[in-house]
Amino acid sequence: MFISKRKHEPAHYMLKIESFSLLSEVKTSKIESDVFEACGHKWRLDLYANGNNEENGANHIALYVVICDSKSCPKGWESVASNVYETPNGTRYWTPIVPHGVKPVLKARFTTIEQAVAMYEEYAQLAGFGTRLGTSKKVKIGNEVITTRRYVLCSRAPVNKHKHKETNPDDIDSTSPSRRSNVKVTDCKACVKFRRIKKSTDYEIYGFVEEHNHGFTSPENLDLSLKRRKLDFSTQEFIAKCRNANLGPTKSHKVHVAIKGGHHNVHGTVVDYKNCGRDIRDFIGDRDAQMIIDKFKARSENKVNYTFDTHIDDMELQLIFWCDGVSKLNYEAFGDVLAFDATYHTNMFHEDETTWGFDKLISLESFMEGKNGYLFDDSCVFGAEVFEVPEFTQVDRCLSLKKPPATIHSWTINKVSAVTEDEVHSEVFKVGKVKWKLSLFPKGLNSVKDTHLSIFLNIHYTAAFPNDWNVYAKFKIRVKSQATENDIEKETNNWFSNSVDSSGFPTIMTLSQLNDSENGFLLNDNLTVEVEILGMGVLKYFV
Numbered sequence: 001m002f003i004s005k006r007k008h009e010p011a012h013y014m015l016k017i018e019s020f021s022l023l024s025e026v027k028t029s030k031i032e033s034d035v036f037e038a039c040g041h042k043w044r045l046d047l048y049a050n051g052n053n054e055e056n057g058a059n060h061i062a063l064y065v066v067i068c069d070s071k072s073c074p075k076g077w078e079s080v081a082s083n084v085y086e087t088p089n090g091t092r093y094w095t096p097i098v099p100h101g102v103k104p105v106l107k108a109r110f111t112t113i114e115q116a117v118a119m120y121e122e123y124a125q126l127a128g129f130g131t132r133l134g135t136s137k138k139v140k141i142g143n144e145v146i147t148t149r150r151y152v153l154c155s156r157a158p159v160n161k162h163k164h165k166e167t168n169p170d171d172i173d174s175t176s177p178s179r180r181s182n183v184k185v186t187d188c189k190a191c192v193k194f195r196r197i198k199k200s201t202d203y204e205i206y207g208f209v210e211e212h213n214h215g216f217t218s219p220e221n222l223d224l225s226l227k228r229r230k231l232d233f234s235t236q237e238f239i240a241k242c243r244n245a246n247l248g249p250t251k252s253h254k255v256h257v258a259i260k261g262g263h264h265n266v267h268g269t270v271v272d273y274k275n276c277g278r279d280i281r282d283f284i285g286d287r288d289a290q291m292i293i294d295k296f297k298a299r300s301e302n303k304v305n306y307t308f309d310t311h312i313d314d315m316e317l318q319l320i321f322w323c324d325g326v327s328k329l330n331y332e333a334f335g336d337v338l339a340f341d342a343t344y345h346t347n348m349f350h351e352d353e354t355t356w357g358f359d360k361l362i363s364l365e366s367f368m369e370g371k372n373g374y375l376f377d378d379s380c381v382f383g384a385e386v387f388e389v390p391e392f393t394q395v396d397r398c399l400s401l402k403k404p405p406a407t408i409h410s411w412t413i414n415k416v417s418a419v420t421e422d423e424v425h426s427e428v429f430k431v432g433k434v435k436w437k438l439s440l441f442p443k444g445l446n447s448v449k450d451t452h453l454s455i456f457l458n459i460h461y462t463a464a465f466p467n468d469w470n471v472y473a474k475f476k477i478r479v480k481s482q483a484t485e486n487d488i489e490k491e492t493n494n495w496f497s498n499s500v501d502s503s504g505f506p507t508i509m510t511l512s513q514l515n516d517s518e519n520g521f522l523l524n525d526n527l528t529v530e531v532e533i534l535g536m537g538v539l540k541y542f543v
Contacts, residue, residue, distance in 0.1 A: 061363075109510055152191060192205060192209075249273035249276070409530065423440070
């Protein structure tokens with residue numbers, strides 16, 4: 001065994017293992033690399049070549065990044081990492097580290113293709129890479145066009161160039177400019193493939209390539225990604241209000257950055273703000289006065305006792321007066337009345353928690369397969385890439401993490417078809433010093449109503465917790481198949497507090513899966529749900 005390391009930022013650490021087959025023979029549970037330095041701190045890699053059984057990682061290779069001097073980290077210090085490994089011919093591949101509930105899995109089902117694409121875009125945003133739509137196949141059924149297949153690719157995948165067949169070269173406009181892009185194409189093969197399930201309206205994942213041939217965008221630069229640069233409605237509204245106050249796009253951007261607390265909290269760059277201001281100006285054109293009159297006409301038609309009047313001189317709007325029914329009553333009672341809008345809009349942001357390793361990095365079967373190239377001449381290479389992200393805070397935090405005794409709470413809902421409530425709750429159960437309960441929505445919650453079963457884990461009576469305490473939980477929720485062993489199980493983690501007392505899965509399974517008698521989830525109209533809390537922690541802030 002020998003080690004190689006690259007000193008350039010971002011820091012890469014490579015661990016090469018020769019005679020890999022010996023690890024299987026001696027049944028070594030864990031291999032710890034030598035300590036290496038990156039970003040001013042000491043790290044090591046923990047490799048489970050035969051699987052981490054404690055984290056249900058049997059028959060898989062597990063790899064973790066461990067910080068060895070966490071006590072020396074300053075306040076608010078955070079770091080993120082991505083797994084990087086190298087094939088024997090020197091080709092590097094990166095796999096993103098994301099929470100378990102976000103990573104795509106084969107056979108996962110979705111009610112619409114839009115929902116499926118949105119899932120992968122959320123995964124890409126957390127991982128630090130961009131996406132673009134690839135190949136799609138559509139068929140016409142009656143008057144409706146149905147998408148049967150859809151690929152979503154990494155933004156660094158190659159673009160198919162259109163070939164002009166049987167076309168006169170003189171007819172091709174060589175002077176038309178091509179769109180400039182700052183995305184570097186690396187022939188990345190990472191993608192996800194969706195297809196429509198036969199005899200169903202649902203879609204499923206039938207192909208997923210996780211490995212990228214390039215590094216990912218560091219967290220401090222995610223605000224420059226294409227998705228984050230897209231201006232949402234509130235940002236466009238802010239730009240329009242600044243424009244009305246004679247603030248140009250450059251000053252508007254500076255003000256927005258100051259309000260939100262940094263560039264990483266603001267969507268778009270100065271150029272995006274300039275483009276938005278240009279689009280607003282082009283949309284209004286010379287119709288600005290007419291737009292105001294149309295707005296007040298619509299109000300007078302839809303509001304009771306609403307009046308407005310204008311004074312126009314030489315086709316130019318000089319004055320405008322308006323009042324509603326309340327203003328008229330106030331004027332009748334008090335005389336002069338002054339009205340003003342005192343509405344203030346604020347947005348709150350928070351950072352997602354980072355997972356530090358893979359319980360199931362790759363299956364042993366795929367790893368040992370010679371054509372995949374991970375194991376060559378009984379040698380292999382593992383690695384990690386480390387970034388440092390400083391955060392500025394005014395508090396100290398004390399975190400106590402514990403792994404509770406193996407406890408599985410089972411809950412059976414009798415006569416599910418007879419349940420009329422939108423939400424039902426389990427009995428309160430206790431794990432450690434914290435009381436929990438499950439909530440179940442038989443017909444789904446909000447946007448997935450009548451399409452999915454929704455299940456959540458809730459803290460019971462959060463008012464008993466002080467304002468400066470948070471509870472962390474890593475847990476699994478499973479729906480038991482009482483006729484087969486094909487349970488539906490999902491795992492996630494979350495911080496619970498006075499303001500966030502619930503976490504779970506709004507789309508744990510479709511109602512069509514639930515009601516299919518062959519699946520065995522409903523036995524005599526009874527449904528059994530289990531929750532297993534894998535880890536808990538309490539975080540207290542000290543000002």
